[in-house]
Amino acid sequence: MRAVLATARGAVAEAVGNPGAFWSQLLAMVLNDLSWLVFWGILFERVPSVRGWTWSDILMLQAVLTTSGGIVLGPLANARRLPELIRTGGLDAVLALPVRPLPVLLVRRVDAINVGDIAFGVALFLVAGHPTPARFATFVFVSTLAAVVFASFLVLTGSLTFFSGSSSVSDLAFNAIVMLASYPADIFGGATRALLYTALPAAFVAAVPARLLRSFDTSDALVLAASALAFATAATGAFTVGLRRYTASSLWSRA
Amino acid sequence: VTPIASWPVEAARSAARRSLRDGGLVATLGFYVVVAEVMGALWRATAGSRGADLAGYDGAELTWYLFTSEALVMCLASRLIERIGTEIADGSITVELLRPAPVLGVRLATELGATVPRLAACLGLGLPLAWMAAGPPPRPWALLLVLPAALLAVACNVVAQHLVAAWAFWVRNTGAVWFLYQKAIFIAGGMLLPLQLLPGPMRAVAWLLPFQAMAYPPARLAAGHVEPWLLLLQAGWLLVLWLVATAAFAAGERRLQVVGG
Numbered sequence: 001m002r003a004v005l006a007t008a009r010g011a012v013a014e015a016v017g018n019p020g021a022f023w024s025q026l027l028a029m030v031l032n033d034l035s036w037l038v039f040w041g042i043l044f045e046r047v048p049s050v051r052g053w054t055w056s057d058i059l060m061l062q063a064v065l066t067t068s069g070g071i072v073l074g075p076l077a078n079a080r081r082l083p084e085l086i087r088t089g090g091l092d093a094v095l096a097l098p099v100r101p102l103p104v105l106l107v108r109r110v111d112a113i114n115v116g117d118i119a120f121g122v123a124l125f126l127v128a129g130h131p132t133p134a135r136f137a138t139f140v141f142v143s144t145l146a147a148v149v150f151a152s153f154l155v156l157t158g159s160l161t162f163f164s165g166s167s168s169v170s171d172l173a174f175n176a177i178v179m180l181a182s183y184p185a186d187i188f189g190g191a192t193r194a195l196l197y198t199a200l201p202a203a204f205v206a207a208v209p210a211r212l213l214r215s216f217d218t219s220d221a222l223v224l225a226a227s228a229l230a231f232a233t234a235a236t237g238a239f240t241v242g243l244r245r246y247t248a249s250s251l252w253s254r255a
Numbered sequence: 256v257t258p259i260a261s262w263p264v265e266a267a268r269s270a271a272r273r274s275l276r277d278g279g280l281v282a283t284l285g286f287y288v289v290v291a292e293v294m295g296a297l298w299r300a301t302a303g304s305r306g307a308d309l310a311g312y313d314g315a316e317l318t319w320y321l322f323t324s325e326a327l328v329m330c331l332a333s334r335l336i337e338r339i340g341t342e343i344a345d346g347s348i349t350v351e352l353l354r355p356a357p358v359l360g361v362r363l364a365t366e367l368g369a370t371v372p373r374l375a376a377c378l379g380l381g382l383p384l385a386w387m388a389a390g391p392p393p394r395p396w397a398l399l400l401v402l403p404a405a406l407l408a409v410a411c412n413v414v415a416q417h418l419v420a421a422w423a424f425w426v427r428n429t430g431a432v433w434f435l436y437q438k439a440i441f442i443a444g445g446m447l448l449p450l451q452l453l454p455g456p457m458r459a460v461a462w463l464l465p466f467q468a469m470a471y472p473p474a475r476l477a478a479g480h481v482e483p484w485l486l487l488l489q490a491g492w493l494l495v496l497w498l499v500a501t502a503a504f505a506a507g508e509r510r511l512q513v514v515g516g
Contacts, residue, residue, distance in 0.1 A: 021428060028431030035438035039447055042454060043301060046309055050300050113431060172282040176289045183293055187300045192292070 003099040008075070008107040015110035022112045029116025033066050033124075036182070051186040056128065058184070061210035063124040063139070065181055068146035068205060070117025072154065077111035079151045080174065082158030083167035092248050102239050106151070129213065138216060142209035145228045149204045152231035153177060155239055162242025173200070181205040201227060266361050267368030280376060287329040287377045288384065294321040294447065295388055310451035316478040317449075318389035323401060324446045324474035326377035327408050330370055335413075336436055339420035340429030343507070352508060359417060359504040366413045374409055378402075382477075393479025400483060404473035407489035411496060412440070412469040418500035424507025439464070445471030449478070468492040 016022050040062070044055040053061075072079055082105075085091055094101045094108065125131060125139050157173040180202035185193060196203040204227045212220055295318045302314040312320065332338070339362070342348045351358045382398070392398055419436055423429045441447045442457075444466035453461055461467055472485035 025431045028434055032434040032438055035435075035442060038457075039442060042442075042448065042452060042457075043297075045454065046452070047301050050297070113434070168279060168282045171279075172285045175282075175286045179286075179290055179293055183297055187296045188293075189296075192296075 004103045004107055007104050011108055011110045015112045025113040026116040026119060029113050030120045033117060033120040036062060051184060053184040053186065057210060057214055059124060059128040060213045061206050063121045063129060064143050064146055064209040065206040066117040067121030067143040068150055070114050070121060071147040072151045073111055074114035074118060075110050076106045076151055077109045078105050079154040082155060083161040083170040086161040087167055089248055091246060102236065138213060142212050145224050146205050146209045148228040149201050149231050152235035153201060155235035156231065159238035159242040162245045176200060177202045177205065201231060263360050263364030267364040270365045270368030271372050280373060283329060283373055284376055284380055287325060287381065290329060291322045291325045291381055294325060310449065312449055312478060315389035316393050319385050319392055320449055320474040320478040322381040322385035323477035324470040326381045327405055327470050327473060328440060328446050330373035330377045331412060334433050335416045336420045336433040337430045339417060340423035343423040344427040359501060362417060363413060367410060370409055370413065374405060394481060397476050397479055397481045400476045401473045404476055404486055404489060407486060407493060408469050408473050411489060411493050414496040414500050415465060418496060418503055421503035421507050424510055439466050440469055444469045445474060465492045465496055
């Protein structure tokens with residue numbers, strides 16, 4: 001655990017080492033996230049709700065999505081880069097350390113631009129989420145579980161690169177989950193909707209947490225927690241099994 | 256020996272061959288289907304809940320609009336601005352300066368060569384899917400205009416991305432700009448929704464910007480609104496963007512300093 005924390009501290013120091021670049025990227029991401037609110041604002045100018053989702057529900061969906069997504073793509077940036085690291089033999093530096101590789105690998109790089117997502121998500125909740133201590137605790141709880149589902153899904157699909165040697169599937173999986181998580185799960189029907197709660201768990205990254213913020217339901221919270229646990233277990237297993245097929249590259253600086 | 260004047264053509268053909276061989280085409284098509292399905296479902300749900308049309312579009316027209324507009328953006332290389340900016344900032348573009356052919360010309364040809372097969376694949380897949388989701392095209396013969404409009408839209412977008420990336424000659428880092436450019440296409444370009452749905456002041460601004468040429472016209476045509484003048488608008492914007500991008504690259508190349516080799 002000390003090694004993970006020390007690595008994370010180093011990654012944060014590296015990310016903020018150039019304050020001008022850090023803050024400009026953070027600001028750019030906040031503006032990027034604001035543009036999604038503009039889109040939803042335009043839509044809800046035309047209709048009061050879409051399949052039961054109102055403007056305030058969408059604000060909470062965006063708050064959870066940007067917070068959980070920001071955690072995974074910012075401080076845990078290597079979750080997204082895993083296929084590239086596997087394909088190019090970029091895990092060597094981590095494998096040489098006397099620690100479990102996956103946790104260190106995940107915290108080894110911070111993508112500054114996605115830290116803007118976290119700032120935006122938390123700020124959006126504080127402005128539009130009617131914050132109270134209890135609601136804020138719920139927000140932290142559901143956003144954390146959503147981040148676990150999202151990170152685990154990326155590690156799970158990224159680990160397929162150990163077997164296929166290609167990152168095409170994980171690229172598609174990443175883009176698909178981000179896209180599908182950005183919209184209320186209820187606009188979909190049939191097989192697509194079932195997919196969002198199972199193999200492609202986009203509903204657990206934003207829609208289910210946002211529903212919990214609207215009205216907390218213990219059984220829904222347990223389902224979310226169980227999903228996080230299941231995907232985390234599957235991701236760890238896939239990475240561990242896949243690592244046996246990893247081919248080193250004698251490159252020491254990419255992870 | 257290939258004549259210098261043929262370099263852009265050769266670059267485009269080579270890039271097209273690579274694009275077809277590349278496994279990324281499958282990922283592009285997969286993501287395109289997901290995005291188009293999501294946006295189609297959202298706007299059909301919205302039009303359905305309203306029970307009538309939205310700014311002149313019914314649910315079927317919106318489906319045709321979105322399957323077309325998404326194809327125009329999905330077919331482009333992701334984070335192109337960031338990649339060009341990095342190649343300028345780290346000096347790798349200097350190798351291209353050694354060639355007896357304009358850097359911008361060869362780059363545009365290469366990018367368009369790689370993009371056109373992906374565009375054909377996205378539209379080839381997307382238009383039948385739109386038909387399955389929403390019925391036949393509102394005005395089938397309007398689809399004849401979609402193809403030239405789509406090519407002009409993609410060309411405008413590629414040239415504009417090079418223009419924005421040229422900023423790297425001065426600031427070195429264009430990574431963050433990519434996100435903002437992308438969102439400008441999404442909203443002011445009409446990718447996520449027809450421009451008629453924008454609120455008044457925002458719509459007025461969008462009509463003045465070049466982003467409208469990059470997604471809206473082909474999508475509007477596919478939705479059954481036969482307005483051939485949209486192609487002239489696109490051609491005008493393409494000329495303007497090309498002239499400005501050429502000037503920006505010329506100024507940037509004069510300014511470029513590279514340390515080491």
